[in-house]
Structures are given as C-alpha cells and as structure tokens.
Amino acid sequence: MPIFQAEDLKTKIVQIITATGSSEVEALRVCTNLIHANLKGHDSHGAGMIPRYVESFVEGSLQPNQSVRVKSDLGSLLVLDGQQGFGQVVGEEAMVMGIARAKKLGSCILSLSRAHHLGRIGHFAEMAAADGLVSIHLVNVLSAPVVAVWGGGIGRHGTNPFCIGVPIANRAPFILDFATSRSAQGKMRVAHNVGKSVSPGYLIDQQGLPTTDPGVVVRPDAAGNLGALMPFGEHKGSGLAIACELLGGALTGNGTWKPPKVKKRAIWNGMLSILINPASMSSKEQFDLETNSFIDWVYQSPASEAGVPVMLAGEPEQKMMAQRIKDGIEIDDKTWQDICEAGKKVGVNLNSV
Numbered sequence: 490m491p492i493f494q495a496e497d498l499k500t501k502i503v504q505i506i507t508a509t510g511s512s513e514v515e516a517l518r519v520c521t522n523l524i525h526a527n528l529k530g531h532d533s534h535g536a537g538m539i540p541r542y543v544e545s546f547v548e549g550s551l552q553p554n555q556s557v558r559v560k561s562d563l564g565s566l567l568v569l570d571g572q573q574g575f576g577q578v579v580g581e582e583a584m585v586m587g588i589a590r591a592k593k594l595g596s597c598i599l600s601l602s603r604a605h606h607l608g609r610i611g612h613f614a615e616m617a618a619a620d621g622l623v624s625i626h627l628v629n630v631l632s633a634p635v636v637a638v639w640g641g642g643i644g645r646h647g648t649n650p651f652c653i654g655v656p657i658a659n660r661a662p663f664i665l666d667f668a669t670s671r672s673a674q675g676k677m678r679v680a681h682n683v684g685k686s687v688s689p690g691y692l693i694d695q696q697g698l699p700t701t702d703p704g705v706v707v708r709p710d711a712a713g714n715l716g717a718l719m720p721f722g723e724h725k726g727s728g729l730a731i732a733c734e735l736l737g738g739a740l741t742g743n744g745t746w747k748p749p750k751v752k753k754r755a756i757w758n759g760m761l762s763i764l765i766n767p768a769s770m771s772s773k774e775q776f777d778l779e780t781n782s783f784i785d786w787v788y789q790s791p792a793s794e795a796g797v798p799v800m801l802a803g804e805p806e807q808k809m810m811a812q813r814i815k816d817g818i819e820i821d822d823k824t825w826q827d828i829c830e831a832g833k834k835v836g837v838n839l840n841s842v
C-alpha cells in the first residue's frame with residue numbers, strides 16, 4: 490500500500506480536480522478538505538472520493554467553479570442553493586455566511602440545497618466552533634438508497650449524517666459527527682477494496698438477509714440492485730436518519746430520496762444547520778464554566794477497560810491527525826489504482842507526477 494505525506498498526496502489529487510475545469514483556488518480547497526478527512530482518520534471521505542467526483546463531473550452532474558445563490562434572506566434565516574458545486578466549496582461559503590449572521594444576530598438557521606457531496610460534516614462544525622459558535626447539522630444524501638429503515642428489509646434513504654459542534658473554552662471543541670447508518674458508506678467501499686468482511690449486524694443483502702460482505706452496498710448485483718446498511722441505534726437512530734431526510738432534504742428544498750429515472754453517480758447533499766452564539770443566550774462565562782466542569786467530570790470517569798481512557802467526540806480525529814501528520818497517509822492499492830484511473834479520464838497521468 491502506498492503511504493503519502495499529506496502535502497504530496499494533495500499535490501497529486503489537485504491536478505485531477507484542476508483538470509475537471511476547477512480554478513486552482515477551488516481545486517486546492519476541495520483537496521485540502523479531502524486530505525484533512527484522511528488525516529482525521531475518515532478515509533471514506535478523503536482522496537478516495539476523487540473517482541466518484543470525476544464520474545459525477547463526466548456525466549455532467551458536478552459543476553466546477555460554482556458559488557452559492559441566495560434563494561431567500563430573512564436575516565437569521567438564510568436559504569442557499571449550492572448550484573451543483575463542489576460541496577467542500579459551497580459548504581464552506583454557506584458556513585462563512587451563516588457564521589457571520591450568528592455572530593451578529595445571536596443565531597442563524599442556514600439551509601443549503603443542491604450541494605455536491607459535502608464530505609466530512611464535522612468540518613463545518615469545526616468552522617463554527619472556531620468562531621465560538623454551537624452548531625447542529627442535519628444532512629440528507631441523494632445518491633442511492635443504501636440504508637434500511639428500522640424493521641425494513643431494503644434500502645430507503647442514504648447515510649444521512651448528523652453532527653453537533655460545541656466550543657469548549659481552552660479545550661478542543663466537542664465534535665460529534667456521524668452517518669446515521671451503522672457505518673458510513675465510504676467505509677464499506679474501503680473495506681470492499683481491501684477484501685475485508687465487516688462485523689455481523691451492519692448489512693443486509695439484496696434479499697434482505699444479514700451479510701458481512703461490504704460489496705453488497707458497493708457493487709450492484711446482475712439485476713442492478715444493492716443490499717443495504719442497517720441504521721445505527723435501532724429505532725432511535727433510524728428516526729434520526731428520517732429526521733435528516735425530512736429536514737436536510739424536504740425543508741431545505743434539496744428533495745427527498747425517490748427512485749431516479751436514470752441512475753447517476755452524483756451525490757447531492759442538503760444540509761440544515763442551526764448556528765447559535767452561546768454569548769447571546771446567557772452568560773458566556775457561565776457557559777464556559779458549565780461545559781468545562783462537565784467535561785472534567787466525564788474525563789474523571791474510570792475506564793471500563795484498563796488502559797483505554799474515555800474520550801470526547803472529536804478527540805479520536807485529533808489523535809489520528811497528529812499520528813498521520815507524522816507517519817503519513819496509507820492509501821490501499823485498489824483506491825490508489827482507482828484514483829490514477831480517474832486521473833486518466835481527465836488527462837492526468839499520476840504515475841508520471
């Protein structure tokens with residue numbers, strides 16, 4: 490498996506995104522975001538997404554060099570259209586606007602539709618937390634219905650991520666960021682690429698039967714059907730996934746999942762974000778005191794397994810990032826081959842880079 494230093498990998502994939510017609514600035518923003526996902530341990534949302542983005546560009550879905558369009562602006566309610574642009578770009582743009590509003594007005598409800606794949610949603614919560622804001626994000630995913638509802642035997646919606654970010658004074662922020670399926674779809678792609686099976690309880694096949702083969706949600710069968718991931722947290726997680734579809738999809742105007750007439754490779758995300766300035770709610774000092782004292786209390790919790798202390802959401806990503814900055818990012822052979830093939834489709838030969 491090739492191992493890359495982050496900057497080296499970024500330099501390589503930037504060429505592919507630039508070859509889709511993106512400006513250098515855009516290509517750099519997209520690839521910086523992808524490499525950050527790799528550094529934070531979420532390879533499912535890192536450089537391995539490049540082949541999918543190229544396919545989406547080639548079929549005419551993903552549109553380079555887009556900006557958000559304001560559909561409606563009511564001050565603390567901002568409704569934006571991502572215009573099929575790179576999610577890493579229109580998503581950041583939307584967040585910058587929402588953050589400015591929340592800092593000025595105390596809160597902002599930010600709606601973003603028709604963004605191409607937004608990547609790691611935690612990135613947006615990190616942006617808000619860096620500006621001292623709490624944020625909540627409900628996202629729907631229109632690509633393939635790879636997640637079953639609780640009690641269902643076939644996929645009905647996407648991996649619909651949910652995320653909450655809370656700034657904690659003098660500490661790293663709390664960043665809870667997950668797919669509402671038992672695993673992110675991209676993690677199944679990574680497992681499939683390296684020929685690994687997954688633990689029981691994650692997947693059902695095209696007949697609705699339990700399986701450990703991640704390929705059932707990566708490669709369609711002869712009839713063109715996929716199996717499905719199970720929702721996390723039984724009926725509760727499934728309900729949260731449906732809330733993401735109703736709010737991230739229906740309320741934002743992104744649309745909810747329904748069978749497309751033509752199967753495409755695009756991934757459309759709708760995101761409803763709620764941004765709150767804690768300083769506008771009550772005393773900022775009190776908020777900082779309460780959050781810190783509770784987190785002290787959490788960390789004082791004895792470990793259930795000797796030598797494995799409790800962690801807060803966001804911490805595994807920080808630890809992984811420190812490790813991968815030092816040791817590099819491992820990309821499995823199949824993923825690297827797919828990235829090189831994607832490059833060739835837009836005239837970039839990575840082997841000669």
Ligand code: NAD
Nearest residue numbers: 607608609610648650664665666667668673800801802803
């Ligand atoms: P995951 O199952 O790895 O869970 C990650 C979350 O759990 C993080 O907040 C992490 O800090 C926390 N966590 C992990 N281990 C912990 C521990 N031991 N103690 C405390 N907290 C811990 O994540 P996932 O479901 O595989 O999702 C991965 C990424 O995929 C997310 O960034 C998500 O936004 C992204 N995603 C994006 C889309 C999209 O369409 N854009 C769709 C689905 C998922």
